[in-house]
Structure formats: structure tokens, C-alpha cells
Amino acid sequence: MAPGLFTAAAAVLAAVASLAAYVALNSPVDSVPSPPPPPTPPPNNLLQRLEKLGEGALDAPEDVYVDAAAGGALYTATRDGWLQRMHPSNGSWERWRFVGGTGLLGIAPSADGTMLVCDANKGLLRVGEEGVTLLASEVDGSPIKFADAAIEASDGVIYFSDASSRFGFDRWYYDFFESRANGRLLRYDPSTGLTSVVLDHLYFANGVALPRDEAFVVVCESTRFRCMKVWLKGEKAGQTETFVDNLPGCPDNIRLGSDGHFWIALIQTRSPWLDLITPSSLAKRVVATFPAFLEWSKSTMKGAMVAHVSEDGKIIRVLDDSQGKVINFATSVNEFNGDIFLGSLATNFVGKLSLAEVTQEQVTVSSS
Numbered sequence: 001m002a003p004g005l006f007t008a009a010a011a012v013l014a015a016v017a018s019l020a021a022y023v024a025l026n027s028p029v030d031s032v033p034s035p036p037p038p039p040t041p042p043p044n045n046l047l048q049r050l051e052k053l054g055e056g057a058l059d060a061p062e063d064v065y066v067d068a069a070a071g072g073a074l075y076t077a078t079r080d081g082w083l084q085r086m087h088p089s090n091g092s093w094e095r096w097r098f099v100g101g102t103g104l105l106g107i108a109p110s111a112d113g114t115m116l117v118c119d120a121n122k123g124l125l126r127v128g129e130e131g132v133t134l135l136a137s138e139v140d141g142s143p144i145k146f147a148d149a150a151i152e153a154s155d156g157v158i159y160f161s162d163a164s165s166r167f168g169f170d171r172w173y174y175d176f177f178e179s180r181a182n183g184r185l186l187r188y189d190p191s192t193g194l195t196s197v198v199l200d201h202l203y204f205a206n207g208v209a210l211p212r213d214e215a216f217v218v219v220c221e222s223t224r225f226r227c228m229k230v231w232l233k234g235e236k237a238g239q240t241e242t243f244v245d246n247l248p249g250c251p252d253n254i255r256l257g258s259d260g261h262f263w264i265a266l267i268q269t270r271s272p273w274l275d276l277i278t279p280s281s282l283a284k285r286v287v288a289t290f291p292a293f294l295e296w297s298k299s300t301m302k303g304a305m306v307a308h309v310s311e312d313g314k315i316i317r318v319l320d321d322s323q324g325k326v327i328n329f330a331t332s333v334n335e336f337n338g339d340i341f342l343g344s345l346a347t348n349f350v351g352k353l354s355l356a357e358v359t360q361e362q363v364t365v366s367s368s
């Protein structure tokens with residue numbers, strides 16, 4: 001080899017070796033390859049027809065809850081630490097209760113008229129007229145780092161998720177890149193005040209829901225494109241099964257609809273760039289090491305999608321905004337009175353779409 005070429009080759013090798021050493025020492029994630037994303041149905045862009053509620057007044061309303069008993073009053077939690085409410089009679093928004101912080105995620109009603117709130121940074125909260133009570137911030141001596149979604153059963157027991165025991169809400173993307181089973185489903189018993197683990201080793205434990213008969217509890221695993229169920233009643237009580245898998249996006253919040261079936265928001269975490277790197281643990285470790293590179297990678301994610309899933313775990317229909325023209329990164333979907341309401345971490349509004357505008361032919365997903 002000519003001396004000049006030799007020098008150049010040595011310089012390249014030295015640069016690669018120092019980059020490798022830098023990544024090995026500094027990468028915040030201990031990645032394993034992400035599983036291949038399931039195929040997505042052809043786009044229908046029906047979510048582009050939605051109406052924007054509270055536009056400008058709602059900063060990243062992650063979860064939405066519609067109170068049927070109060071004629072459809074709409075609740076959401078925003079990044080400014082408020083629980084906000086829309087009156088169905090006149091559409092006006094009110095700052096209803098102040099909780100504080102930037103990590104308010106899942107909200108769920110409690111039978112006593114208070115609201116259960118997952119504060120990713122603090123844990124499970126109860127918010128009522130008298131103020132804010134911390135119900136759970138640790139389990140078996142380990143901190144709850146990422147309280148995400150909750151549901152109260154008719155016996156008062158609260159099921160809720162801790163998305164990741166390694167990374168908090170401000171670093172959620174690290175957990176996506178790591179693609180390990182760092183999450184868990186928890187259970188808070190109000191009669192004893194004790195919190196226990198229902199299911200451990202979940203892949204980004206996210207939305208939690210109960211069917212009408214409360215025979216099981218569902219918990220979504222965002223980075224595995226599936227939701228699991230744990231039987232609570234009957235001869236299978238205590239057993240875990242897949243509820244739905246091969247979802248065409250990462251399941252976030254899940255809620256029971258008035259028809260007894262479920263609605264699941266599927267966050268869209270794909271792009272040609274991300275599809276290229278996520279199968280490689282090394283590529284993810286490199287990208288995660290450089291914050292600007294990571295932010296740019298996140299910015300390539302586009303689109304929103306929601307799925308209507310039957311009580312026995314079959315996908316009935318999927319609605320999307322494939323390029324995110326009107327809504328991106330929908331994190332929750334609730335059906336009430338023939339309308340669906342969408343929350344998102346990437347909007348300043350809650351989306352509303354009348355299902356009467358959506359014909360079944362446009363959205364049918366062949367189930368095999």
C-alpha cells in the first residue's frame with residue numbers, strides 16, 4: 001500500500017474507533033433490535049375531517065375523557081399542569097383543577113366524583129375539590145418513574161401502568177429505542193392503600209382498560225404493537241393472554257366504547273429513516289448518544305391512527321391521517337354518542353370526528 005493511502009486508512013480507522021469508544025461510554029440506551037412493524041392498511045385519511053376543539057388553549061392534551069353522566073362533559077390534562085373541561089352545552093373550556101408539573105398523562109373518573117390522574121413524574125394522583133392526593137409513587141420499594149394510564153374497577157381497585165422503570169416521560173424515546181421490557185401493570189387497593197405489581201416485564205406499558213363485565217384488564221405494550229389481557233374473573237383468573245397483536249402502530253391509550261368494543265390510539269413511530277435504523281441495536285445506540293441526531297430522528301415520525309377493536313380483540317376498523325396533515329401523534333381516542341374525541345402530544349386541540357361521516361366501506365379491515 002502507498003504510504004499516503006496507509007495514512008488515510010489509519011486515520012479513518014482511528015476515527016471509527018474513537019466514535020465507537022465514545023458511543024460505548026456515552027450511549028444512554030442499552031438497545032436490542034426493535035421488532036419489524038406490522039403492515040399498515042392503505043391510508044384513508046378520514047381523521048383529516050376532524051373538528052378542532054379548544055384550539056390554542058390546550059397544550060398537548062395527551063388523554064381525553066368524556067363524562068357520559070354529565071351529558072358529555074369533556075376532560076383533558078395539559079402540559080401546563082391543568083385539568084381542563086369543556087361544557088357540552090356551549091362548547092366553552094374551563095381550567096377546572098390545577099395539579100401542576102408538566103407530566104400529566106392518563107385521566108380516569110373515580111366513583112366518588114374525583115379524577116384519577118397519572119402524573120408521569122409523581123405517580124398516581126387523586127384530584128378532587130379538596131386538592132391533590134398522592135395515592136402511589138412506589139411499588140415494592142421501587143419508584144414509579146412513568147405513571148401513564150389508569151382505570152378504576154367497580155370494586156374501587158385502580159389498575160395503572162408504569163411505562164418504564166428506566167426512563168421517565170421526558171426521555172420516553174430512549175425507552176422506545178431500547179426496546180426492552182422495562183414496564184409494568186400495577187394495582188392500587190384503596191382499602192389498604194397498598195400498590196402491587198400485576199404484570200412485570202412489559203414493553204412500554206401504556207393504556208389500561210376494562211371490558212363491561214370486568215372479566216379481564218387490558219394493558220397495551222407500545223413497542224410490541226400489541227395489548228395483553230390479564231383475566232380477573234372465572235377459571236382463567238390470574239392468567240395472561242394476548243388481547244390484540246400486529247397493530248398497525250404502537251398502541252397508546254385504550255378506552256371502552258359505548259358498543260362494548262374498544263378504541264385504541266396507535267402512535268405512528270415510523271419513517272423510512274427509522275425503519276432503517278430501528279432493527280439495529282448499534283444504530284439506535286449511536287443515534288441516542290447525540291441529542292440533536294435523536295431529535296431529528298424523532299421529527300421524521302408523521303401521521304396519526306386510531307383503531308376500533310372488538311371485545312375479543314379483532315380489529316374492526318382503522319382511521320388515519322397518514323401524513324399528519326391535520327393531526328399527528330394521536331395518543332388517545334374516546335367514543336361518545338357517535339363521535340370520537342382524540343388527544344395528542346403534538347397538538348393544541350382535542351379532535352372531534354362524527355362516526356356518521358365514516359362509512360364502513362372506507363375503513364373495513366379484513367380480519368383473518
Ligand SMILES: *[C@@H]1O[C@H](CO)[C@@H](O)[C@H](O)[C@H]1NC(C)=O
Pocket residue numbers: 087089090091092
Ligand atoms: C357554558 O356553560 C357552563 C355550564 O352550563 C357555564 O357554567 C358557563 O358559564 C358557560 N360559558 C359560557 C361562555 O357561556
